[in-house]
Amino acid sequence: MEHLEEQEPQLKASHDDQTRALEVLADPAVHGGALPERIDTHLSHVFLGPEYALKLKRALQFDFVDYGTEEKRHAYCLREVEANRAWASEIYLGVEPVWVLNGQHGVGNPPEAAQILDWVVRMVRFPDSARCDRLVENNALSGELIDGFADELAEIHRSSPAIHGVDLRAELDRLVRQIAHDIDRGCGNPELDQRIESWREAALTTLHSNTAIVVDRAAKGFIRRCHGDLHLKNLVLWDDRLIGFDALEFDPGLTDIDTLYDLAYTLMDLVHHKRRDLANRLLNRYLAVRDHYAGLELLQLYVSMRAGIRALAGFFAGQTKIPTAYFRLAEEAIAEYSGPVLLMIGGRSGSGKTTLARRIAPQLPGALGAVHIRSDVLRKTLLGVAPEEPLSSKHYMDAERLSVYAAMAKRCEKVVQSGSSCVLDATFLSSEAQEIAKALADKLAVPSARVWLDAPNEVLAQRLAERDADASDADLKVLRKQLSLPDPAGWTKVDVTRAPKESAAEVKTLCCNIVQA
Structure with missing residues (x-):
C-alpha cells in the first residue's frame, strides 16, 4: 500500500547501461543551451532545464518495481503520465525518446533510423519556491x-x-x-x-x-x-x-x-x-x-x-x-486525547462566526481538532453547488432553513460519536433552531457550550459591506430582518468587536471550563 522512494531499496539486478543516455540528457543543447541541473534519486535521474524537467527512470530492478530494461522503462513512463493525468496534466507533457544517430543526439522527434537509447517523462519545470x-x-x-x-x-x-x-x-x-x-x-x-x-x-x-x-x-x-x-x-x-x-x-x-x-x-x-x-x-x-x-x-x-x-x-x-x-x-x-466537545457558535450575519470557528476548531480535542460544520456551506452542498455560489432567496425560506439545521445536527451526531469534537456555525436566531441545538446537546451528553457573538449593529453592517466571495449570501436586507429578532436566552455572549484572537481565547477558556466541570 505504500511507496517509500527515499528508503534503501533491495536491489536485485542491474541491466541496461544508461551512460550514453545520461550524456545526452546532460548536454546543454537538449535544454535550449543551458547547463541542466541534475538530481538523482533512488528511482530516477532528473535533469532540470530552464523550462522543462526530463525524468529518466534508472535501469535497476528493485523488490517493488522493475526498471531493468528500456522496454519496461518506456511502459512505466507512460504509466506515470497516465497516473498524473487527473492531478497535474498541465505539468506532465508526455513521454519522449532519447536517441542517437551518426554522432547526433537529442530528445523527442527522432529522425528515421535513429537508435532509441531510453525514454524520459517531459514535465514543465516550476521553481522550488512554488512547492x-x-x-x-x-x-x-x-x-x-x-x-x-x-x-x-x-x-x-x-x-x-x-x-x-x-x-x-x-x-x-x-x-x-x-x-x-x-x-x-x-x-x-x-x-x-x-x-x-x-x-x-x-x-x-x-x-x-x-x-x-x-x-x-x-x-x-x-x-x-x-x-x-x-x-x-x-x-x-x-x-x-x-x-x-x-x-x-x-x-x-x-x-x-x-x-x-x-x-x-x-x-x-x-x-x-x-x-x-x-x-x-x-x-x-x-x-x-x-x-x-x-x-x-x-x-x-x-x-x-x-x-x-x-x-x-x-x-x-x-x-x-x-x-x-x-x-x-x-x-x-x-495518543489518546480527551473526549469530544460540542461548541455551537451563533450570531447575526457579520458577527464573525466562521472566523472564530476556524480559530478555535484546531485547538479542540480531536485527531486534528474539531470538525467545523457551517450552515452556509452545508446548504450549498445539499443543493449540489459550490460553497461560494450565490443562491436565490427561495433557498432561505423557513422550511429550508430548518432542514439545514436538522442536517447539521445529524452530521454533528456522527462526528461526536466518532470521538471528535464538533463546532456548529450558524445564526441560531429562530426559536426552532435553538430548540434543535438544545435537543442535540442533551442527546449527545458531552461537554457543550452555546456561544452568542455580540457586536453593535453598525459593526455588523460594515463587515457585511466589506465581505467578498463567501459561502454566506447574507446582505444588509437580511441583516435588517435579523435585527428584529431577539438574542437567544441562555447563550454565553462574547464581544467580537475585539481582535479575533482575543475572542477565540475567551471561547477556548470557556471550552476548557466545561470540560473540567
Missing part, C-alpha cells in the same frame, strides 16, 4: 489555496473508480508492522526500541478496535485509485491553485487506498510544518464538500502511519533531525 513545503516555510500558503485544493482533491476522489476486493484491515495491519520493523532496522538506535514497540501496539490497537469501520469503508467503495504520495513536497502552486504531482504509478497496491488515507498525508505534513490550523481547514473543507463524515475514527491512525512513513524514509536517507520529528509526530497522533 507547498516552501510556501509553508515562507508563510505564503493561504486558507483560500487550501480550500481550492480540498475542492479539487474531493472531486478527484469522487470521480475515481471504486476498487473492490481489497482486504483493507489486513493491508493496514501489515503496513503498521512493516513501518515499525523498518524504522527499528533503519534508525539503528536501541534507545528508540521501546518507543517503536509502543507505537506499533498503539497503532494496532486502534486498528483492531475499529475493524468494523475499516470493513465498512472497503465495502462502501472508499478504496479508490488515489495519488498515494501527497506530502507537501509533491504539491505545487500552479496557476494560483495547489495541485498534486508525482503520483505513484508502478504498483496499484500503492495507490488503491482509502481516500481518507490519501488525504491524511497532506494533513500530517501540515501539522509537521506547524500549521495545524491549515490542516484543520483542509480536513473540514474536504469533509464539507464531500458531505461525508464517516471514518473519522481512523484519522488518528492514518495520520500517525503517514508520519511513521516519513520518519522511515528519512532514516534510510541518512537524516536524523527530520525523521525524529516525524516519529515524534507519529507517536503524538496516535
Whole structure:
C-alpha cells in the first residue's frame, strides 16, 4: 500500500547501461543551451532545464518495481503520465525518446533510423519556491489555496473508480508492522526500541478496535485509485491553485487506498510544518464538500502511519533531525486525547462566526481538532453547488432553513460519536433552531457550550459591506430582518468587536471550563 522512494531499496539486478543516455540528457543543447541541473534519486535521474524537467527512470530492478530494461522503462513512463493525468496534466507533457544517430543526439522527434537509447517523462519545470513545503516555510500558503485544493482533491476522489476486493484491515495491519520493523532496522538506535514497540501496539490497537469501520469503508467503495504520495513536497502552486504531482504509478497496491488515507498525508505534513490550523481547514473543507463524515475514527491512525512513513524514509536517507520529528509526530497522533466537545457558535450575519470557528476548531480535542460544520456551506452542498455560489432567496425560506439545521445536527451526531469534537456555525436566531441545538446537546451528553457573538449593529453592517466571495449570501436586507429578532436566552455572549484572537481565547477558556466541570 505504500511507496517509500527515499528508503534503501533491495536491489536485485542491474541491466541496461544508461551512460550514453545520461550524456545526452546532460548536454546543454537538449535544454535550449543551458547547463541542466541534475538530481538523482533512488528511482530516477532528473535533469532540470530552464523550462522543462526530463525524468529518466534508472535501469535497476528493485523488490517493488522493475526498471531493468528500456522496454519496461518506456511502459512505466507512460504509466506515470497516465497516473498524473487527473492531478497535474498541465505539468506532465508526455513521454519522449532519447536517441542517437551518426554522432547526433537529442530528445523527442527522432529522425528515421535513429537508435532509441531510453525514454524520459517531459514535465514543465516550476521553481522550488512554488512547492507547498516552501510556501509553508515562507508563510505564503493561504486558507483560500487550501480550500481550492480540498475542492479539487474531493472531486478527484469522487470521480475515481471504486476498487473492490481489497482486504483493507489486513493491508493496514501489515503496513503498521512493516513501518515499525523498518524504522527499528533503519534508525539503528536501541534507545528508540521501546518507543517503536509502543507505537506499533498503539497503532494496532486502534486498528483492531475499529475493524468494523475499516470493513465498512472497503465495502462502501472508499478504496479508490488515489495519488498515494501527497506530502507537501509533491504539491505545487500552479496557476494560483495547489495541485498534486508525482503520483505513484508502478504498483496499484500503492495507490488503491482509502481516500481518507490519501488525504491524511497532506494533513500530517501540515501539522509537521506547524500549521495545524491549515490542516484543520483542509480536513473540514474536504469533509464539507464531500458531505461525508464517516471514518473519522481512523484519522488518528492514518495520520500517525503517514508520519511513521516519513520518519522511515528519512532514516534510510541518512537524516536524523527530520525523521525524529516525524516519529515524534507519529507517536503524538496516535495518543489518546480527551473526549469530544460540542461548541455551537451563533450570531447575526457579520458577527464573525466562521472566523472564530476556524480559530478555535484546531485547538479542540480531536485527531486534528474539531470538525467545523457551517450552515452556509452545508446548504450549498445539499443543493449540489459550490460553497461560494450565490443562491436565490427561495433557498432561505423557513422550511429550508430548518432542514439545514436538522442536517447539521445529524452530521454533528456522527462526528461526536466518532470521538471528535464538533463546532456548529450558524445564526441560531429562530426559536426552532435553538430548540434543535438544545435537543442535540442533551442527546449527545458531552461537554457543550452555546456561544452568542455580540457586536453593535453598525459593526455588523460594515463587515457585511466589506465581505467578498463567501459561502454566506447574507446582505444588509437580511441583516435588517435579523435585527428584529431577539438574542437567544441562555447563550454565553462574547464581544467580537475585539481582535479575533482575543475572542477565540475567551471561547477556548470557556471550552476548557466545561470540560473540567
